[in-house]
Amino acid sequence: MQTLSTQQQVPVYPFERDEVTGSNLFTIVRSEGELPYEENLLIPHRKAYYLLVFVKHNRGRHWVDMTPYERKDNTLYFTRPSQILVKEAATPLWGAYLTFTNEFLALQQNAALRELPLIQNPYNGHELLLTAADGDFVEEMLVKIEAEYNRPGEWQHRMLTAYLTVLLTYLSRLYMEQFTGDEPSADQRLLKTYQAKVEECFRELHEVGAYAALLHISAGHLSEVVKAQSGRPAIKHLHERLVLEAKRLLLYSALSLKELAFDLGFSDASYFNRFFKRETGTTPAEYRATIRKMYQ
Known part of the structure; x- marks a missing residue:
């Protein structure tokens, strides 16, 4: 590859x-x-x-x-x-x-x-x-x-x-x-709508409250429904989407870590490094080296 x-x-x-x-x-x-x-x-x-x-x-x-x-x-x-x-x-x-x-x-x-x-x-x-x-x-x-x-x-x-x-x-x-084998309920549809909004706006919006405003509901209600339907907090879905995009770019692109952080909406590269390590257990640089070695 x-x-x-x-x-x-x-x-x-x-x-x-x-x-x-x-x-x-x-x-x-x-x-x-x-x-x-x-x-x-x-x-x-x-x-x-x-x-x-x-x-x-x-x-x-x-x-x-x-x-x-x-x-x-x-x-x-x-x-x-x-x-x-x-x-x-x-x-x-x-x-x-x-x-x-x-x-x-x-x-x-x-x-x-x-x-x-x-x-x-x-x-x-x-x-x-x-x-x-x-x-x-x-x-x-x-x-x-x-x-x-x-x-x-x-x-x-x-x-x-x-x-x-x-x-x-x-x-x-x-x-x-x-x-799944099932038809979605109203709460499942809200989960999917939230996930779709995250897909659309994850670079610009990093807070659950901003998505709740887009959906015209309270942040508390959104968090409650998302946690009940998915088993994960609403903020976790957003963080997972950011990590997924970061992993894509770390594997496939040659963007510097500073450029990659900016692309994902982080104004501070050091904060992005801390965020990525907190979510994955490894730094962006370590992940890039490991994943490229694995797939070369």
């Missing part, structure tokens, strides 16, 4: 406009044994969009943050814009992948999609195992989406939204069954 040199930061690859359809918010691409991954995907990077890959057949290993995945047949892989991704090698893919942006989800007709578990991803999943019947259903919906995608006209966007809603809702049901 490659890491970045001292002159490189983690690149963010923008959404690429489809030159055939003109779409700049959503694309679908089918692969029948091609090598769809370009060389620049073999270095650590982020994508500025959501990615869903339906793998009918593929071999190889890729990383999402600090976790390696050996690719499996008849499996759906999904990522969100904040994650750091890297492939170990380009290998032929039989399947299809969807990409769409936050702007696509912000469209009024797509607003409900943003709330689906597969998009919110409260359990930080990446790999959704499919039965043969699930795979057949996903393939059928992708065929319908692809047909509409290549059929411009007055009804195209409505049809795409309808098919995509069915597909993502179906996958979200599988997601909940695979990761």
